[in-house]
Amino acid sequence: MNRIVLLVLLLTGQALSLNAQKRFIARQGQVTFFSYTSVENIEATNNQVFSILDFNKNELAVSILMRAFVFPKALMQEHFNESYMESDIYPKSTFEGDIIDFDASLPTVQTKIIKGRLTVHGITKEKEIKTKIEFIANTLVFSGSFDMTVADYKIKIPPIVAGNIAKTIAVKFRFEFQPYEQ
Amino acid sequence: MATRKKILTLTLIITSLLIGLVVCIYTLSKKASNAVSENSNVEVKIGSKELLAAFMKDEATANKNFVEKIIEVEGQVRDITFLNDRYTILLQGQGDYACLMCDMNPEQIEKIGQIKKGDNITLKGICKGFLMDAILLNCVLIKNSDE
Numbered sequence: 001m002n003r004i005v006l007l008v009l010l011l012t013g014q015a016l017s018l019n020a021q022k023r024f025i026a027r028q029g030q031v032t033f034f035s036y037t038s039v040e041n042i043e044a045t046n047n048q049v050f051s052i053l054d055f056n057k058n059e060l061a062v063s064i065l066m067r068a069f070v071f072p073k074a075l076m077q078e079h080f081n082e083s084y085m086e087s088d089i090y091p092k093s094t095f096e097g098d099i100i101d102f103d104a105s106l107p108t109v110q111t112k113i114i115k116g117r118l119t120v121h122g123i124t125k126e127k128e129i130k131t132k133i134e135f136i137a138n139t140l141v142f143s144g145s146f147d148m149t150v151a152d153y154k155i156k157i158p159p160i161v162a163g164n165i166a167k168t169i170a171v172k173f174r175f176e177f178q179p180y181e182q
Numbered sequence: 183m184a185t186r187k188k189i190l191t192l193t194l195i196i197t198s199l200l201i202g203l204v205v206c207i208y209t210l211s212k213k214a215s216n217a218v219s220e221n222s223n224v225e226v227k228i229g230s231k232e233l234l235a236a237f238m239k240d241e242a243t244a245n246k247n248f249v250e251k252i253i254e255v256e257g258q259v260r261d262i263t264f265l266n267d268r269y270t271i272l273l274q275g276q277g278d279y280a281c282l283m284c285d286m287n288p289e290q291i292e293k294i295g296q297i298k299k300g301d302n303i304t305l306k307g308i309c310k311g312f313l314m315d316a317i318l319l320n321c322v323l324i325k326n327s328d329e
Contacts, residue, residue: 027283027315028265047266048283050313067249068310068317074217091245091311176265 024053024140024177031064031173035166042076042165044069051175053140058102060114060142062095062175084155085121093120097129109134120153140177145170218287218320222252224306230257230282234275237312245311253318254306257282259299269294271305271321280314284321293323301328 029049035042046069051062066087071077081087097116110133118127131144147168150157157165226248228236233255237244257273260281264270269291273282284307286294297303307321 025314028263028270030266045266047268047285048310048313048317048319050315063313065311065313065317068319070319091249092313 022055023180024055025180026051026053026142026175026177029062029173029175031171033069034170034172036170037164037166039164042071044071044077044080046070049173049175051142051177052180053142053177055104058099058104060095060097060099060116064093066091066093079161084157090120090122093118095119095127095129097127099131099133102133118148120148121155123153125152136176141174142177143174145172147171218252218307218322220322220324222306222322224254225251227254228256230255230273231276234280234282234316237316238276238280241312248309248316249311251309252306253309254304254324255282255284255318256302256304259297259301259303261299262294262297271297271303272315273303275315280316282318283315284318287320287322290321290323293326297323297326298328301326303327 027050028047029051030045030047031049032043032045046064048068049062049064051060053060066085067081069077069080071080095116095118097114100113100115102110102112112131112133114129114131116127116129117124119125127146127148129144129146131142134141134143147170149168150165151167233248233253236247255273259271260274261272262269263272268288269286271284271286271294273284275281284305287307303323304325304327305318305321305323307318310317310319
């Protein structure tokens, strides 16, 4: 009985703290993308993705430096930044969206759709991203994955390497949010 | 005449092969573009507060001056984090919030263990730009003044 009371107290406490704290940030979000083809598999990770979460409006914003993606081979990274993403002209990709039907008072694992606009390579597209939202050790964690089509974002791949790069890229993400104290 | 043509063809083949070989060696020997070692040449020396201030004042100019360059930075440690198998040292910016996020080279683990919050340190890494914080990747520690 005591355990149940304690559990209820803990859960309500967590829900209350979430309600009281309306804005959260993640400075070191992780985004990884994968390109699978029969010729080669390419994977690159960025561990410095910035995100801000506002529970007043259930809004999420993400900003990512394209040059901070780390590839296993230097040449891949060079082609990615110089030729395909044109990182000098478009240094950042962004996502801004609304968390649909999110209930901050429920301190359980929730899977929600975040509906918004994804901007990559200067092109903005509507995007719905399924996201798992959970509390792990008092940290609010958003994680999930989605696919994006290279052609949608006008990323030009030269015909000679077209076979090495997938037409659809799989993207995986994980953000650990901390209360934003400002 | 036929001999001359043969010599010309052979010279052409050998030249093409040599060019191919040079390109191959250059490509293969090229280090990862994030590679920073203790011997890497530093392109810019600056304080963490000044670097942050430059990005906050004029991001486009700061991008031109610092991005993809090996930068030596001196600053005070605000925090040390370990996430996704990487250590990150956060160096103090001018205000309370924005800071310099220094992703550490995994070979630096022993040195990171000796660093504490509040220490004044000097490190170098490759600058990638600015979001909420300025970002330096693959950093190596040069000096810990509080050791």
